[in-house]
């Protein structure tokens with residue numbers, strides 16, 4: 001029999017994982033194609049993705065798919081992502097988490113305060129990207145001021161979203177070993193849950 005700390009616990013079901021990876025794949029395409037359209041120095045990326053004409057046509061379409069997939073994830077997870085008093089305290093002292101000194105930090109539930117903030121930030125940025133991107137997609141129907149604003153806001157929001165996702169990917173892979181298994185196979189070990197999400201583990205229905 002398996003040592004109890006190695007016992008596997010379900011964390012994400014197949015639907016959650018499928019939607020998450022649809023979000024991730026469409027986000028990566030939207031990011032790379034967007035970067036190639038944004039800067040001459042990055043235009044070579046368009047070559048890798050099938051050429052400038054293809055990228056210009058596909059960037060808005062795949063980006064809309066990203067927003068739809070994220071919207072589905074948002075509807076599934078929005079209740080679990082509401083911040084409680086413990087999350088707010090955790091966020092106030094999150095520098096301790098970054099310094100790997102968890103002593104005195106409140107116990108973490110299914111997600112920590114940082115994960116929850118990332119969720120809300122990406123949701124807000126997705127709305128900004130959709131609105132500003134629509135202006136850039138149909139410029140002939142938009143007033144000049146709106147076009148000028150969109151030219152500034154769209155890349156700024158995209159860069160902010162990319163920054164957040166770089167941190168997210170680092171946390172989900174190298175920084176917290178065992179996390180990726182949750183998003184690939186749907187399970188984590190009891191030891192992982194006890195170390196990173198003890199309040200969640202304690203409140204899980206007992207088998």
Ligand code: HEM
Pocket residue numbers: 011020023024025027028070111115116118119122165168169172173179180181182183
């Ligand atoms: C591109 C590569 C990506 C990788 C490798 C990745 C990895 C992961 C992993 C391992 C988890 C589970 C964390 C846990 O169990 O606590 C997770 C959760 C999550 N992912 Fe991703 N992800 C990626 C892209 C994205 C993108 C593009 C978004 C949204 C724009 C996103 C949004 C989320 C959210 C909201 C969660 C739940 C809360 C959290 O863990 O932050 N992910 N991801």
